[in-house]
Amino acid sequence: xxxxxxxxxxxxAAGTTxxxxxxxxxxxxxxxxxCGAHPASPRNxxxxxxxxxxxxxxxxxxxxxxxxxxxxxxxxxxRSSYHDVVRVTEVEDVLDISGVQTYVINSAKVxxxxxxxxxxxxGAAAGKAAASPYxxxxxxxxxxxxxxxxxxxxxxVDTKTGGRGxxxxxxxxxxxxAAAAGGxxxxxxxxxxxxxxxGIPQRAPFGS
Ligand SMILES: [Zn+2]
Ligand SMILES: [Zn+2]
Ligand SMILES: [Zn+2]
Numbered sequence: 001x002x003x004x005x006x007x008x009x010x011x012x013a014a015g016t017t018x019x020x021x022x023x024x025x026x027x028x029x030x031x032x033x034x035c036g037a038h039p040a041s042p043r044n045x046x047x048x049x050x051x052x053x054x055x056x057x058x059x060x061x062x063x064x065x066x067x068x069x070x071x072x073x074x075x076x077x078x079r080s081s082y083h084d085v086v087r088v089t090e091v092e093d094v095l096d097i098s099g100v101q102t103y104v105i106n107s108a109k110v111x112x113x114x115x116x117x118x119x120x121x122x123g124a125a126a127g128k129a130a131a132s133p134y135x136x137x138x139x140x141x142x143x144x145x146x147x148x149x150x151x152x153x154x155x156x157v158d159t160k161t162g163g164r165g166x167x168x169x170x171x172x173x174x175x176x177x178a179a180a181a182g183g184x185x186x187x188x189x190x191x192x193x194x195x196x197x198x199g200i201p202q203r204a205p206f207g208s
Pocket of ligand 1: 037038044061062
């Protein structure tokens with residue numbers, strides 16, 4: 001019997017989102033370096049990413065796009081305060097961006113690719129004024145609106161770690177990078193010592 005095995009995704013997949021394989025490459029790519037093929041051209045920063053070339057595909061510039069990716073689906077990466085963003089209109093059809101905070105920058109709706117480092121000491125008194133009822137479920141960044149994630153990167157972390165029993169793909173070399181990137185957020189717990197000593201905690205006496 002040559003029955004085709006149904007993909008296991010059909011079972012009650014409410015809430016679980018599948019993210020395309022190229023997303024991980026996109027998030028770990030360094031953009032805005034000068035293109036080696038067009039070193040003397042004015043628009044040579046590599047801020048384009050191709051969805052149709054086999055992954056992992058390196059970023060490329062404006063000129064490379066017209067040469068080699070003319071009929072391909074290409075996403076343009078933009079920058080906001082040194083962080084990579086993408087326009088919602090460019091990715092909403094190819095990516096499930098639900099749950100990710102959108103921002104309006106230069107009158108366009110954008111998403112951040114990756115988690116951004118957060119200002120130190122934002123807790124306690126300083127944070128009170130800026131406190132938000134919404135926080136990223138992965139990095140705890142305060143969000144403007146009731147979204148779950150600050151960035152595509154945090155959503156990817158959630159998809160990989162949460163969901164259903166964290167599927168480990170053998171032989172997937174790119175996994176290491178992503179894991180390291182995700183793990184770095186744990187180092188944020190290194191809090192300065194001293195300062196916050198308030199004497200010896202007193203034990204409430206029992207009885208009486
Ligand atoms: Zn180029
Ligand atoms: Zn291409
Ligand atoms: Zn986050």
